[in-house]
Amino acid sequence: MKVIKVGRGYENDEVLNDSTVSRNHLEIFFGDDRLVVVTDLNSANGTTVNGKKINEPTKLDSLDILKAGNSLINWKNYLKDNNDSNNEISPEIKQKDDIKENDYNLEPKSKNIIQNYMKELIFLLIISFLVIILVFFKTKFKEVKESVAIIDKVENLYTNLVEPLISNFTPQKKQRTDITYDFTCLNNNPENDIINGLGDFKRSTDEIFLSDVKVSINDEIKMGNSLLKSYQSEYTVIKSGKEVNYLSEILNDLSIRIANPRGFNYQIYYVKGKPDNIITSGGKIFVFEKFYKRFNNSSEIAAVLAHEIAHNEIGHLTSYVKKQKAANEFGLFGEIFLELEKVLTPPSFNQKQEVQADLFGIDLVQVSKYDSCRSIDFWQRLANDERQYDSYDNLMNSHPYSSSRKRCLKNHIKFNYNVICN
């Protein structure tokens, strides 16, 4: 009878160096009558038997395949005879068992050993230190070589695929800076022209009024923090787990491609609550559960996250932060002004900013491993889900008509990257 603990932490019997495995992930109970039972220790990514997630202690049959996070566990190795030469894990277990059995005389023995072999021990320590340094440099070198090989492989594969390719390894390319943003795609009807004209006018007058107010990136980060606090009090905000890992992985892949980063530390928060939305402030990106469920593939996620990054990098939130700061200086009067300003400014004045964020986002996605054309599918679907816009809706909505948006995206991708999206 024995219990084997598996996890990322070194205290486990089987230590797995895999980020999808929790520190203490699972334990396997081996009974005397060949009864084997696995229990998940509340791990983040779960334990599966034959691909099915287990929620309670589960009996393992002889051919069942056990997985912790994304790592396979060859649990039958622990059933094998300890003398078996092919067995890589059992000898360790045997040693551990021996130690347990001889527990009572272990301590005095080990003290003697240390005293008698002090010199040898120090010598050994120095040698192993040197070996570690050597191994470190060697693996560094190997890592570089390996990642280059995998990049080649992935790029080869890419040419054969119609669908977006997702892989851990892509060239560390930055977004291009020689791009011209063309907004003529928005001017398809008179009312849009008026809306965008008024939006531009509003922004330029804001600029004049607020030119004396100085805000730093820290002010924006502070605003992000206060938004986080208000969400934490209202909804369930999740900072780890499967969804967060997945979103963060994509986010990291995009944020390293920003050509001239302003210095935000981009972070994902997965929010369970009523709203069906994605909101950003000060580098924090809040993805609501309902909105997350709209995504069909990683490239769509990339498109939306890149759009949110763009709002931060272009500084769309800066003017709001400025207003808030200015309002704070005027006390209560300022707060009333801020509320009035919110009511009096239709969200549609920001349509141009939304498209600007779309296009900036495309520039990030285009140099990543994700497929920029998928963004069109997503915005299209989002628009279809919401009710049909009429002019009034358009005036009240910050997200532009889907047809204009689609045209803007297609044109941008076609003219700047020579890629035609279907």
Next chain:
Amino acid sequence: MYPDLGSKQYEFIKRIGGGGFGVVNLAIDLYSGKPVAIKSIHKNYNDRNDLIENFKREANIYLDLSHPNIVKLNAFIINNGVHLVMDYVEGSTLEDFINNETGPIPAKLCLELLNDIISAIDYAHNKNISINGYEHGALHLDLKPSNVLITRNNKAMVIDYGISKGSTEKRKVFEHTKMYCAPEQLDPDKNLDKRTDIYSLGLLMHQMLCGSSPYSANSNEELEDKVKYKKTKRMMDLYPAINEDFQKIVDKATQKDPNLRYQTCSEFLKDLNYNNSISTS
């Protein structure tokens, strides 16, 4: 149209193979970012317990086989059928490699590939696998050009332990490709052992060196007759540039009587690499 794995972890890209009881699709593992090949039982056979058991056993074999020339398991999923998630090997099958890229494979490359393949089979023959009957190794029993993959760096990978047998396991009835089987595989009363795989490896070597299959036959009966009693086609007739010593090795590996063949893969490899110096000089 793609199988339902009951999780969002895999994004299917395209179908890359199939036939018989299963289909193979290329997918991306969204957790690791790696491309994977997912072999799924055909949905018509979802309730065939014997086939499901076979898939399970195959998964367990891969779990214990850790060799650079044997494809690796990523996951095993039972959900609307069974699914083996394997590392995706970018390249082509040995069959396509010969037909589309090389024709007869140059001797030096051929030897490198054979070393890969035979050492993989040798490893599996001697590996203690924790399945009843497999404690003294696994026999492949379906070695043929379409079950070997050649990577872009010209490395050979053995796939498909789908109809394998444990060394000490009782013989099962399976359909296999007659062109590449050993004579004892056609006789249900005879025992199969390591030497059965060695026979098929000999046929594989023949096809790699001269670019065409070891026998030609117009009917199933004629083919069975050739497998049981006739020598393979002479390689020199097909492709005159072949070193005579290679024919000797193929002949020894493909003796009809298992006792006259190489008895182990390492014997086979030794002979092959002894000739290496002659053939490539």
